[in-house]
Amino acid sequence: MNSKVLSRRDLDFLLYEWLDVESLTTRERFADHSRETFDAFLDVSQQIAERDFAPHNRKNDLFEPTFDGERVTIIPEVAKALRVFAESGLLAATLDAERGGSQLPVVVGRACFLWFQAANTATSAYAMLTSGNAHLLLAHGTEEQIQTYVLPMIEGRYTGTMCLSEPQAGSSLSDVTTKAVRDEETGRYRLTGGKMWISGGDHELSENIIHLVLARVAGAPAGVKGLSLFIVPKLIDGRRNGVTLAGLNHKMGYRGTTNTVLAFDDAEGELVGEEGRGLQYMFHMMNEARIGVGSGAVALGYTGYLHALEYARVRQQGRPAGDKDPAAPPVPIVQHPDVRRMLLASKSYVEGGLALVLYAAKLLDEPSPENDLLLDTLTPIVKAWPSQWCRLADDHAIQIHGGYGYTREYPVEQFYRDNRLNSIHEGTDGIQALDLLGRKVTQRGGAGLALLLDRIRATALKSELGEPVVKACDRLAATTAKLWADPATALVNATAYLDAAGHLVIAWMWLSQLAAAEGKIGDFYEGKRLAARYFITHELPRIGPMLDLLDSGDTLLLDLEDAWLG
Template identity: 55%
Template structure:
């Protein structure tokens, strides 16, 4: 088998030759960097992914998290990986230097995440969610809240979640029922249950910051009545010291087909006097704010699916190069040496399909992150606007295409290995199970189709017609 995660040459071809990320160095924000910095960050990510994430990928799958005596137990390698990721500065990589970040382009950070995802998608979910939650705090939280919660989310003391789904409400987020009652001190008390919350409980960090969608009492019905709250697992005093445990309880863990080393939790808010929550931004604008994290996560899901497809492909390729079986149709001598299966036309077909799905998906996702980069930092406002609009239109496809064809690539990779692919001795069946989540979470495939055809294409066509 192979110990390769992603082909460095492929990734660098995408970054430097297709997306020309060296041109970013001309932007004032990145003037302090050079290509050697980008290369060294990418190499560090590859190295950490290989040494701290990949080795426990199978173990995390076999020994899934358990809920015992009120605590969640994960395999200890998960914490070592989290610490390595945080200590290398990846949680803060894209943040401003003056805030303690590395001020790296978004597209470089996401290319680094491709290595971590390829190594171990379940363990990578913890930093992935934390980066998204921290971005939300940074964009929309009031300065006092930001100062209290952002630094520990950037240095790895606190992790983050997105808490949208409820037992009764998944795709239809406008119908969520968790309620928030105003308290005298200006904070809120939350009551309700959230389900499927990834990373919702664990002991990797001293605190967990839940970004929760809830409805303030008396709010209008539907999406226009939803607000966003920051609800910590442990309360944090104004001096940054940890205080009492908040009224957020783990009701149970869900047992999944794949992605097993990511805890999947049911959380109860307000079993007692109510979970203390802090309003983020304006009341009733919560869903719009949360879309920042959801859109980032949609690109991230696409990237995760693409890298799982890529991993499936490199494992299948490596096996096909080694496994002798049968002879070519042109060889009639039963005593002649068997060929490696890569020489069979049908196996080549299976491999080429995987390669096309994996590399095409990776390319699409990196292109999307380069649009996100341009939308944020392009010096020409028109270029920034156009990049933002194109990204908005493409996001449902960036989420859906790799998710759907990534699973197919993992399936084809199993086929290349034959019976061996169906055994747990090889990683392929795990890649398939892990990848099967991607068309479901962060908006199912059906929901992405409604977003693309029902909203975004209509808007784009109307705009184009108006302009012409």
């Protein structure tokens, strides 16, 4: 029976027939691996996700964490699932063997974790945050910090968070006010301030919680250049550090993940690296988290699509347009054109988004100056495009279920609510748009954009569907060059630029998959060919009006006075 959590067949196609991840085993780092070990990790991921994560997804939503003023209560299934996950070795799967890891390729690790994000995004969030925290400290922490904090995290005994936002600052990190004062006797720091929207910020799921906190050392300059990064444990030597849970935020989705307001009152912390380089270090975790958020958006869109597809095949309602006999039996709604439209659109979004997430992950397994530059350029798109368009797949899933889709008896309404947060997580889509247009496509003389467009053109020129993609590349390049005659006007319409670039990249993903499916027979491959054709002919043309707007030099949003809004 096919899973409604995720498609193993599609993962196998993308990993082995398209990305050829088996070729990674020729690299020294992955020499101990094979198709068999990759499959074993994927098998156990699906098994644990379906057995230990998916069954309490709905309960996690209905009975969200509570705080009685002293401690947080979470349904017991969450701790059990996270314990099984850690014991499986998946938490450390991509880490170096000398750190207790399996040196699994990042792309295979990403494919494995997608199962958990699709099965239960709220429970999987604790693991994702812990993994990102550990990876940052492995890259920038001291050996003592790694031994003290990272090893317990990858064993599943500790969990981790990232503490950036503050009530008054939100995403504007230059306005962070949390203070850090150095204790000259111990060499440690004392932190005072408040942090907001901290996922996983307090709970009883682990022996300790390791907070990575952005704060400003006394005398540091204003702005982001004055920020430093600190390790602030919830507990020190078994006693409570000066970190207090001020309250829980209650969100429309991700309800099973504690989302906290934290108060730091003379909390003891350790400096990571050097003073004043905190945001630089934090980007290690933030960029990983941005790809993780895009991955989560894909996973939720994908499971929504699979649920809608099964429902459309079994739900009987109405008759074909040409059948005028009221006594004729109703047909499965999958036969109705508008349902087919929504299913095919959803398939193109989620399978295209999944390809993008895995492609980005594989770039990490094949580091080079070109691949590093390409990943840097793609990261805002990897985060933001699935957050919008794979959420649309969940919107379609509700629509396909009709009145039932809007009820809590069916899971698709939860998938949509959970997915809605991904457009805000780890930098809003608008921030990703500013990052893409304001930095990524202009830095180093536009080398990142040029590299991306070269790779897209190389694929498109080999495809019978490639002509409109080549034209879109040329158009995006010309628009980008024109925009920077007036940066203020360019950035005011940055979201249109992100949407256009994102659709072009997904068209590339589809042409690339189409090449991998060439000459192969069967329903699966026919579905790939149809979805590719749909995206190129129905979705790619959307970018024309977006680029028209950018080319026009429209200043409407600059001219707008807030008083005119009412």
